[in-house]
Amino acid sequence: MFSRTISRRIAATTLVAAGGYAGWNLRPAQDHIYHNEARNDVQTAELNPARPPSPPTRSELLNRLSKTAQFDVLVIGGGATGSGCAVDGATRGLNVALVEMNDFASGTSSKSTKMAHGGVRYLEKAFWELSKAQLDLVIEALNERGHMLYTAPHLCKILPIMIPVYNYWQVPYFYVGCKMYDLFAGSQNLKSSFLVSKGQATEIAPMLDGSKIKAGLVYHDGSFNDSRMNSTLAVTAIEKGATVLNYMEVLQLIKNGSTGKVEGAVVQDRETGEQYKINAKVVVNATGPFSDRILQMDKDPKGFPRNDLIQFANEGHTSIGSRVAVSNPHMVVPSVGVHIVLPAFYCPKTMGLLDAKTSDGRVMFFLPWQGKVLAGTTDIPMKQVPENPTATEADIQDILKELQHYIKFPVKRSDVLSAWAGIRPLVRDPRKVKEGEGGSTQGLVRSHFIFTSDNGLVTIAGGKWTTYREMAEETINEVVKQGHFNVKPCITKKLRLAGAENWDPNLQALLAQRYHLSSKMAEHLANSYGTRASMICDMLEDGDLNKLPVTFGGREDVTVIGNVDFDSFRYPFTIAELKYSINHEYTRTALDFLMRRTRFAFLDAKQALAAVPGTVSVMGDELNWDASRREREIKDTQEFIKTFGV
Template sequence: MNRVSHLNRLRTEPFDVCIIGAGASGAGCAADAASRGLRVALLEADDFGAGTSGTSTKLVHGGVRYLEQAVKTADPKQLALVRKALHERRTLLHIAPHLCHPLALVTPCATLLEGWYYAIGLKIYDWLAGSRRMAPSRWLNKREALRHFPAFNANKLNSAVLYYDGQFDDVRLNLSLVQTAVKHGAAAVNHIRAASWETNTNGKLTAIRAVDKLTGESLTIRADLFINATGTHADQLRQEANSGQGRRMRASKGAHAVLPANALPMTTGTTEQAALLVPKTHDGRVLFAIPWRGQWLIGTTDTEAEPTDTPTLLPEEATYLLEHVNELVTKPVPVEAVTGGFAGLRPLLQADPNASSKALVRDHEVEVDERSGLVSIMGGKWTTYRLMAQETIDVCCQRLGKSPACVTETLLLQGADGFNKQYVQHLADSYPEYPTDVLAHLANTYGTDALAVLRLLREEHEWIARLAPNHPFIEAEVIYAARQEMAQTLPDVLMRRIRLGLIDWQATLTAIPRTAQLLAVERGWTPEQRTQQETEFRAHIELLMGSLLMNNA
C-alpha cells in the first residue's frame, strides 16, 4: 500500500462511500463495500488499529459473561448477542486462519457444586454455537486441571471446566482488513484527520475536508455517502454533521498487563496449554490470563471513562489484575514482573444514560441521520465486526440504489489464501537456515505473505537480525511495514505492525535506534526528523515504564 498514491486518489476521485475511522468497524466496512464493487475511501486519523481495535483481550468469543447475564436476567438481547458472536467466531477462524485459532480456557472451581454450575452453563454455550462449535466443553478433575494449567494452587482447587473460544491478533487482523479492502479497489490513508463537512443547500453531506497530519496539507474528499466508524468518538462526528443529534456513546476502559512466559508455569509434553478464566472478581468482572505471542496477557478491567480519554495501564490496574490471578496460583506474580501493557476504550451504545457500563449490552446499531445523510455504525465488539459491516453496507447500498450481495462470510483476508496448519512447518522446511521461532512468527503474523518478508533478505541478508534479544521480530519486518503496510512512524512499526511496544517495553527501547535507522531510509527522514521520532517515542515508552516503576519504588 503506497500512501502517496492513495492520497492522490482521495484528491481526484469521487467515491460511493467515504468511511471515517479505520478500526475494526471502519476497516470491516471498507472490505465489505469494496468487495461488493463500490468505490471506497477509508480515512484514519491515527494509524490502522491504533485505538480501541488494537487494545482488545485478543479473544474471538461469544461471551460467557454475557450468557450468564442473559440467563440470570432473562435478557433476550444478551442471548441474541452471544448467538451472533458464536456464529461469527467460526467465520473468523475460516477467513483469517493465520491470525485466528481455537484456544482452550479453564475455569477453576472451588467446590463440586460450582464445577457443575459452570459445566452446565458452558454446555449451553456449546449448544448455542450449534454446528459451529469448536470442541465440546468438559468438566476436569483436579489432576486434569493441573495438567492444562500447571500454575493452579492445588490447595484451592476442587475441579475445573474446560471450554474453547477463539484467539486472534487484533492489530494484524485490522491491517489485514484494510489490505483486503485495498486489494478490491479501496483508497485507504492513515494519519489523515477529518476536519469539517461540506453540504449542499439541503444540508446533505457532499464532501469532507481533511488534513494530512504528516504534512499539514488540506484536501477535500467527495462521496455520495459518508460512514461514521469512529468508535467512542462517534458523537463528535454525528453532532458536527447535525447539531441536533443527542449523545449515544459511552465508554469503559479495559486495561491489560503483560508478563513474560516464565511468569506462570507452562504445560509440558503433549497437553495443550490452556488460558485461565477467572469467573468472579470483586467487582463482577470476568478476568483472563491468556498465553499470547510468547507472553502472558492478563486482563481486563471495566471502569467508567470519557469517550475522549487516551487510556494507559495504571499501576493500580496492574495490581488489581495480578491480585486476582495470584489468588489462584501457587507462586504469586509480583507487579515488578510486568514487562508491558496497554489499555483501550470500549464503545458502548447507551439507551439508559444512568446505567453502569458493565450493564450495557455490547451490541451495535446502524443509524442514518436523515437530515445530513450520515450513516453511523456504533457500539459492537471485535467478534461481530463483520456482521456490523454487512448491516452498514446493506443500508448504504439501499440508499445508493445498488444491490450487490455481501461476500465477506467466505472472503479470505489478506495472507489467508493457501495458509493451513502445516504452513509453519512448510516454511521451516523451505528455509532451514533461519531460526524456527522467527519463521513461526512470520507465518502466524503475515500468513502466506511471510514469503514476501523473506524475499527482502535477498536484497539485504543482514535484515534477518532480531530487533531485540529473545523476541522473533526481525529487521526485514520494518522494511516490509514501510513499503507494503503504510507504516509512517516508529509507533506504527513497533506498536502495531510489530507488537513489541505492547509486550516488552525494555526490549522496545533496545529496538528503537535500529528501527529508526531503517525507517528513516525508507521514509526519507532528515537527521532532525529521525531524532525527533526517536526522542518522542522513547519518552512515551519510558512514561509507560516509569508509571509502574514509581508505584513499586
C-alpha cells in the same frame, strides 16, 4: 417477590440443564467446520507463496483521492469496523474511500483481550436475567467467531480455556453452562467442552494452588492478533479497489448548502499538511469511542467540530497531560479496560484460564498470547473520552492482586512486561438522550448500534471485535439503502483476507524447510503474515536485511540468520520485516511497526524502548526523513512506549 424471583431462576436453570443435556446428546457430532475446509493432505502440502501485485504507494492513493470527483462512500475511521466496512463495500462493487486520523488499530482495536468469542459471561447473564437479547448477542458472536477463524486462519487460532472450580456445587453449574455454549455455536462449534478432575486441572496449570481446586471445566474460543487483523483488513480493502489512507484527519464535513445533507469531508494529510476535499454520496462515521466528535460536526451547520473538543484531562484514569478527544460524549458511554502482559510461566502455554468471579464480581482472563501471558481486564467508567488512555499503577496492582489469589508463587510487579488501557464503549441512541444527560444510561445498547442522522450521516458504534464483520455488513446495507446503489451480494463470510490465500496448516514447517529457519522464526512469520511470509523470507536472503540490530535483539552484535538460532533471541524481528511493513502495510511511524504491525511494545515495553533508535534509522532511510524528523520520531516514540507500564 423475592421468592418468586428465586423460583423463576431455579426453574430457568433446571430447564436449561435439561434442554442442554438433551440437545447436546441428540445433536450430530460436530467437527472444526472451518478448519476442515482449510486442511490439505500432509503428503501433498507444498509451499505455494501468494504473490500479489505490488500495492499502490501512499502517493498513488493520495493522487487517487484528489482525482476522484465523487466516491460512493467515505468511511471515517480505520479501526476494525471501519476497515471491515471498506472491505465489504469494495467487494460489493462500491467505490470506497477510508480515512483514519492516526494508524489502523491505533486506538481500541489494538487494545482488546485478543479473543474471538461469544462471551460465556454474557450467556450466564442471558439465563439469569431471562434475556433473549443477551442470548442473541452470544449466538451472533459465536457465528462470527467461526467466520474469523476461516477468513484469517493465520491470525486466529482455537484456544482452550479452563475454568478452575473451587466449590463442588459449581461443577454441574459450570458444566451445563459450557455445554450450552457449545450447543448455541451450532454447526460452528470448535470443540466439545469437557470436565477435568482436580489432578488433571493441577497438571494442566501447576501454577495454581491445587489445595483449593475441586475440578476444572475446559471450553474453547478463539484467540487472535487484533492489530495485525486490522491492518490485514485495510490491505485487503486496498487490494479490492478501495482508497484507504492512515494519518488523514477530518477537519470538516461537507454539507449541501440547501439541504444540509452530508456530502463528504475536508481532510488533512497529517504528514504534509496538505488538505483534500473528498466528495461522497454517503458518509459513514466508524470512529468508535470518538463517534461523538463526528456527530458534533454533523450538528454544526457548516460541519465544523466544537471548539472545546480538545482540552487537557484531569481524570484519575488518564495520564497527566493526556488530551481529551471528546468531552461530554452524547452517544458513547466510555469505560476503560486495562490489560497487562506477564512472562509465560503465569499460565499454561497452550490453554487459557478464566477466573469466573473475582473478589469484586468481575471476570478475569489469563491467556497465552504471542509467547507471553495476557491478563485482564478492568472495567472503569469514565466521563470523558481521552485521546490516549493509559494504565495507572492502581489498575496494574488490581490485576496482580487478583492473580495472587490463585498463583502459588509470588506475583511480582517486576514481572509486568507491558500494561495498557483501551476504551470499550457502550452506546446509546443519541436521539433519546437530552442535552446535559451525559451520565445517563437511558437507551443503552449492549450490542452495536447503527443509525442515520437527519443529514444522512451513517454512524456505526458499539459491538466488539468478534462481530466486526457483521457490523460492517449491516452498515454497508444501510449505505446501499441511503445511496440507492445497485450492488453485488455481501461475500465477506467466505472472503479469505490478505495472507490467508492458499493457506495451509503446515505453513510453519514449509517455511522452515524452504528457507532454513528456526522453528521460532517460522512460527512468528507464518502466524503473522500467513502465505505472504515467503515474501519476507525472500528478503531475508539478502545479507543486509536478515540482520538483527542491537535494537531488536537486545544484543550488541549483528548476526545473520544463517549463523544463529533465533530461539536464543527473545524476539525474532528483522530489518526485512520492517521494510516489508513499510512497503506493503503502510507503516508510517516507528510506533506503527513496534506496536501494531509487530506487537513488540505490547509484549515487552522495556525491550521495545531499546528498539526505537534502530527502527527510526531504518525507516528514516526508507522514507527519506531529515535529521529533525528522526530526532522527533525517537523522542515521541519513546515517550509513548513509556506509558505502557514501564
